[in-house]
Amino acid sequence: MRLNHLNLCVGHLEEARDFFGKVFHFQLVDQKGDAVAVMKDEQEFTLVLSNPVAFGGELPVYPKDFHVGFYVETTEEVDRLCDRLEEAGLVKGERPKRIRDGYTLYFTALGGILFEVTCFIR
Template identity: 60%
Template sequence: MKLNHLNLCVLDLPEAIVFFQRLFGFQLIEQKAAAIAVMDDGHGFTLVLSLMQANQDEHYRYPKDFHLGFYVSTATEVDEFHKKLTAFGIGSDVPKMMRGGYTLYFTALGGILFEVTCFNN
């Protein structure tokens, strides 16, 4: 069995589209009005971004440990991603060794936690 898509609810759809394009290399495949964007990672995974309903955004919060994790092949890629993140205007702690990997955590898009990790040091 293979996970092929995920629907992620966001507060600002245009911001999320640019975020995933510029930082993670996703391509916009289709946009349905101002409510849904379908994106592809080029490796068989589809990310669907849905605009959070107006009446939900005041109570919007993903659970504390919810996060999106991305694996890269080298520690250098984690460091380069950290530089790209900083240039994009998103602050984060520096990457560090933890739980067997070289990892960067950061928060973006209204409080969603992201992880970029390399396990091959």
Template identity: 55%
Template sequence: MKLNHLNLCVLDLSEAIVFFQSLLGFRLIEQKGAVIAVMDDGHGFTLVLSSMQANPNENYRYPKDFHLGFYVDTVTEVNEFHKKLIASGIASDPPKMMRGGYTLYFTALGGILFEVTCFDN
């Protein structure tokens, strides 16, 4: 069995589409207005972004340890991705060795935690 798609609820659909295209290399396959976008990573994984109709009076956030993780092949890729984040205006601490990998954590899209890790040192 293989995980082949995920529906991720986001606060700003347009921002999320640009984020996944420009920083993570996803391709927009289909968009249904301001409600749903279907994206492809080029490796058989489909990401469905759904616009969340959040109540402005609610304190919305994903659970503390929820995150999206991406594995890359080299330490250089983690470092280059960190530079790309900074150039895009997304704050991030530098990557570091942790739990057997070279890892970068950052938050984006209204507080979603992301991880980029390389296990080949």
């Protein structure tokens, strides 16, 4: 079995679409106005970004430890991503650090969603 897709509710669809495209290299597959954007990554994972307000609903409040996590191959990739996020003003003062068996960067974006980027250290 393999995970097929994830629907992530966001408050600003365009901002989220641009963020996932620029930061994590997702490609836009389809978009329905300000309501839904469908994106895919290099491994064909489908990320659906939806704005529940466009459907008459409310934005969810994600639990404190909810996060979106990504794995990369090298510690250099984590550092480069951190540098790019700093330049874009998305990371302020956070730097990657060794946590358990990984080299990890945590940061928040898109209205407070926590993101993790980790390289496992072998």
